[in-house]
Amino acid sequence: MSAVDEKKVNAAGQPDPNWEPNIVGFACNWCTYAGADLAGLSRMQYPPNVKLIRVPCSGRANPQFVLRAFQKGADGVLVAGCHPGDCHYATGNYFTRRRFLLFQRLLEFSGIDPRRFQARWISGAEAPKFRDVVTQMAEEVKALGPNRKLREEL
Amino acid sequence: MKAFPKDKLTAVLDTLAKQATLWVPAIVAGVSRFAPYGPGREVQLGANTVMSPKEALFPATEKIYEYSAYGIDGEFTPVDPSVGPQILFGLRSCDMQGILCLDDVFLTRGYVDDYYAKKREEATLVTLGCVTPGPDCFCYAMGVNPAEHAASDAQLFDLGDAYGIVARTAKGEALVSALETAGLLSESDKAPLPTGDFVLKVDAEGITEKLQHMFDHPLWDAFSRKCLNCGACAYICPTCHCFDISDKKRNAHCGIKIKCWDTCMYSEYALMAGGHNPRPSKKERVRQRFMHKLRYFPERYGKLQCTGCGRCIAKCPVNLEITDVIQQVREAKIDG
Amino acid sequence: MSDNMRNNVRDNMGHMNNQLTQEMRDLARELLASGEVKGLFGWTKGSRWYLTPPVFITKPEEADRLCYDEFAVNNLTGLLLDFRDSQDKIAVFVKGCDSRGIVRLVQDNQLKRENIVVIGVPCPGMGDKGAVTDHRQAQELPLLAKCLECRYPNPVLADRTIGAVTVTTEPSAAPSGATAEAAKGRGVGSKEADRFAQVEAIEKMSPDERYAFWQAQNKKCIRCYACRNICPACNCRECIFDSDKKNWVNKAATPTDNAFFGITRAMHVAGRCVECGECERVCPMDIPIMAMNRKLIGDLNELFGPYDAGVKADEKPPLGAFKLDDPEEFM
Numbered sequence: 001m002s003a004v005d006e007k008k009v010n011a012a013g014q015p016d017p018n019w020e021p022n023i024v025g026f027a028c029n030w031c032t033y034a035g036a037d038l039a040g041l042s043r044m045q046y047p048p049n050v051k052l053i054r055v056p057c058s059g060r061a062n063p064q065f066v067l068r069a070f071q072k073g074a075d076g077v078l079v080a081g082c083h084p085g086d087c088h089y090a091t092g093n094y095f096t097r098r099r100f101l102l103f104q105r106l107l108e109f110s111g112i113d114p115r116r117f118q119a120r121w122i123s124g125a126e127a128p129k130f131r132d133v134v135t136q137m138a139e140e141v142k143a144l145g146p147n148r149k150l151r152e153e154l
Numbered sequence: 155m156k157a158f159p160k161d162k163l164t165a166v167l168d169t170l171a172k173q174a175t176l177w178v179p180a181i182v183a184g185v186s187r188f189a190p191y192g193p194g195r196e197v198q199l200g201a202n203t204v205m206s207p208k209e210a211l212f213p214a215t216e217k218i219y220e221y222s223a224y225g226i227d228g229e230f231t232p233v234d235p236s237v238g239p240q241i242l243f244g245l246r247s248c249d250m251q252g253i254l255c256l257d258d259v260f261l262t263r264g265y266v267d268d269y270y271a272k273k274r275e276e277a278t279l280v281t282l283g284c285v286t287p288g289p290d291c292f293c294y295a296m297g298v299n300p301a302e303h304a305a306s307d308a309q310l311f312d313l314g315d316a317y318g319i320v321a322r323t324a325k326g327e328a329l330v331s332a333l334e335t336a337g338l339l340s341e342s343d344k345a346p347l348p349t350g351d352f353v354l355k356v357d358a359e360g361i362t363e364k365l366q367h368m369f370d371h372p373l374w375d376a377f378s379r380k381c382l383n384c385g386a387c388a389y390i391c392p393t394c395h396c397f398d399i400s401d402k403k404r405n406a407h408c409g410i411k412i413k414c415w416d417t418c419m420y421s422e423y424a425l426m427a428g429g430h431n432p433r434p435s436k437k438e439r440v441r442q443r444f445m446h447k448l449r450y451f452p453e454r455y456g457k458l459q460c461t462g463c464g465r466c467i468a469k470c471p472v473n474l475e476i477t478d479v480i481q482q483v484r485e486a487k488i489d490g
Numbered sequence: 491m492s493d494n495m496r497n498n499v500r501d502n503m504g505h506m507n508n509q510l511t512q513e514m515r516d517l518a519r520e521l522l523a524s525g526e527v528k529g530l531f532g533w534t535k536g537s538r539w540y541l542t543p544p545v546f547i548t549k550p551e552e553a554d555r556l557c558y559d560e561f562a563v564n565n566l567t568g569l570l571l572d573f574r575d576s577q578d579k580i581a582v583f584v585k586g587c588d589s590r591g592i593v594r595l596v597q598d599n600q601l602k603r604e605n606i607v608v609i610g611v612p613c614p615g616m617g618d619k620g621a622v623t624d625h626r627q628a629q630e631l632p633l634l635a636k637c638l639e640c641r642y643p644n645p646v647l648a649d650r651t652i653g654a655v656t657v658t659t660e661p662s663a664a665p666s667g668a669t670a671e672a673a674k675g676r677g678v679g680s681k682e683a684d685r686f687a688q689v690e691a692i693e694k695m696s697p698d699e700r701y702a703f704w705q706a707q708n709k710k711c712i713r714c715y716a717c718r719n720i721c722p723a724c725n726c727r728e729c730i731f732d733s734d735k736k737n738w739v740n741k742a743a744t745p746t747d748n749a750f751f752g753i754t755r756a757m758h759v760a761g762r763c764v765e766c767g768e769c770e771r772v773c774p775m776d777i778p779i780m781a782m783n784r785k786l787i788g789d790l791n792e793l794f795g796p797y798d799a800g801v802k803a804d805e806k807p808p809l810g811a812f813k814l815d816d817p818e819e820f821m
């Protein structure tokens with residue numbers, strides 16, 4: 001894939017200054033989703049690029065979710081859950097940590113920029129952190145441009 | 155016969171590629187298969203391909219229509235099955251025979267598959283006589299002549315330092331005259347090289363009749379024990395033609411329908427909507443594969459559904475060889 | 491090597507194979523005749539000199555069909571999955587690499603250890619049939635790459651053994667038993683250090699080159715699932731790739747759908763792959779599947795400490811466990 005494909009282009013193949021990244025976020029019900037809720041309640045401003053999907057635990061988000069998101073058009077994927085030690089199910093996020101440390105490397109090995117797939121620990125009280133993470137990731141992915149890799153053909 | 159020297163092959167292919175999409179046997183990313191000819195294509199005429207050429211007429215995955223449905227309003231946009239004129243160059247007799255099997259299924263008995271029919275109609279088939287049979291070849295036992303195939307549009311013969319070419323149909327004549335116009339053909343009086351000896355020896359005489367009495371034979375148990383139920387044999391086979399219609403949803407309302415290869419080796423293949431599976435284990439699936447090729451198909455269409463190309467023998471992970479199945483079936487005792 | 495010496499080596503190998511085959515048949519006959527096992531997976535001589543495929547026998551008189559030589563490459567342990575719901579006791583012959591598949595299946599609760607009789611065999615290293623030039627006449631063949639990179643030439647567990655092979659869970663142990671000399675002479679394990687070479691080569695590419703490399707491989711994939719079906723670690727009763735009704739996966743064999751399969755398969759065996767290399771061997775499209783598996787093995791070793799799957803049944807696979815002080819990159 002050429003470098004041009006990786007840049008923001010519109011249907012006519014011209015660079016599109018209005019392009020906005022599409023980021024799918026898998027948020028743990030007990031921490032991150034509550035944190036996102038709090039950010040909203042507190043009227044914090046953050047970019048609307050992240051579409052959150054609530055999962056019972058960050059450990060529920062398995063690698064197929066991530067791949068499927070990329071197939072269906074995501075430019076970036078975020079998995080976020082409770083801080084290690086805070087898991088509602090005691091240990092779920094410890095498994096998440098191992099799995100996604102590995103998965104991020106495998107995606108990189110497959111040619112996907114690791115910045116397109118990130119994981120973060122965001123507690124229910126960390127509304128500012130949620131805002132910052134989302135803002136930062138939106139900026140990073142925006143800089144990377146649209147993702148065409150793994151995108152469904154047909 | 156008319157002929158062109160082997161060192162003019164590139165010129166011949168270049169000429170033909172101007173007329174149509176030209177499929178040639180080639181090495182693509184390390185695997186030999188038929189692929190559209192173009193710059194940098196690594197053409198390989200010396201041995202048959204790992205993948206059969208059926209994918210030119212019956213692609214592994216093919217979009218057949220788009221749909222959208224909002225409430226009671228549905229919309230349906232069919233996909234044009236035409237891919238424009240195609241030339242399949244350098245088919246072996248076994249693969250030509252394989253296409254005849256596909257023709258039987260997709261074009262006869264009142265059932266016409268438009269997607270296959272259109273591509274078949276647009277295709278010109280150029281076969282190449284075999285000189286050196288591969289280690290897994292046994293076409294002679296399946297009633298196929300490795301030296302030439304009567305159903306091809308044009309036949310190539312290996313004359314040593316040149317390829318002889320004979321047109322058999324109007325499409326073939328058009329192709330030959332295109333080469334003549336390009337000044338590539340000359341007259342040769344050399345005889346085609348003879349076909350060499352086969353490594354595999356097998357005799358399939360009476361196999362269909364024998365199998366009619368063997369549905370419940372314990373042999374199927376034995377064969378299936380080592381089978382992995384993978385689909386390698388079916389997907390590289392020139393005659394296996396099963397497909398599934400599946401969809402890819404864009405969202406809750408719209409999506410596309412696709413036609414894609416499927417195989418009786420898979421557990422889901424015979425699974426019914428209610429959950430019943432008439433072929434619940436490996437045994438039934440393995441039996442189906444060989445029964446279909448050697449009994450059901452000949453019963454319905456009057457020809458074996460195996461052309462002896464040997465691909466499944468070469469690639470089976472556990473060496474479940476159809477030649478061995480034929481041998482053991484012929485030797486098997488039938489009770490009563 | 492002179493032709494004479496080469497012939498000698500081959501004669502010695504032939505002699506050894508005959509002896510091992512004899513031991514194999516005797517043991518199989520004994521196990522089946524005594525009723526200790528209901529059936530037995532072994533190898534038999536195939537249609538050509540370089541083929542020694544799997545066979546399943548149930549009667550003592552069938553023991554003479556068994557055969558063992560440097561082409562008995564199939565890992566038979568995956569075939570045991572057909573018996574996972576059965577109470578029948580089944581015997582299986584295992585080489586070093588295969589034996590780790592038994593640990594895999596037992597650890598994954600797919601088989602009861604007491605229902606399998608594991609028979610360890612010494613391994614001379616397996617010949618690469620891709621190098622055959624004469625299909626009628628036996629010839630000397632180079633070893634399969636996976637045998638050159640072998641780290642477990644001896645079975646890691648066995649209830650019985652033939653050919654005086656040593657059972658050991660020690661990695662990189664020298665080949666033992668009747669074929670020890672042949673194995674060493676042929677170079678079994680001699681390129682152990684190279685097993686991550688392909689991974690490193692791919693890592694050196696740019697991201698776009700890596701993607702293009704895998705796209706070319708995924709374009710070839712025909713989704714025959716031979717890699718999955720032969721794998722002792724791919725033992726799910728219901729695989730997500732067996733049904734497209736749930737719309738998770740699709741039968742469409744497009745490069746990205748194939749990538750979805752390839753990456754998912756690799757992640758599902760991550761930390762559980764026993765490195766028998768069978769997935770790559772059986773791939774009809776020659777996709778370098780082990781590069782994917784090895785990438786994960788290397789990273790797991792680096793992240794969570796060295797671990798060899800399928801060696802010790804009481805050690806949990808790395809993705810089935812955690813430590814409080816695991817590396818923290820996400821924050």
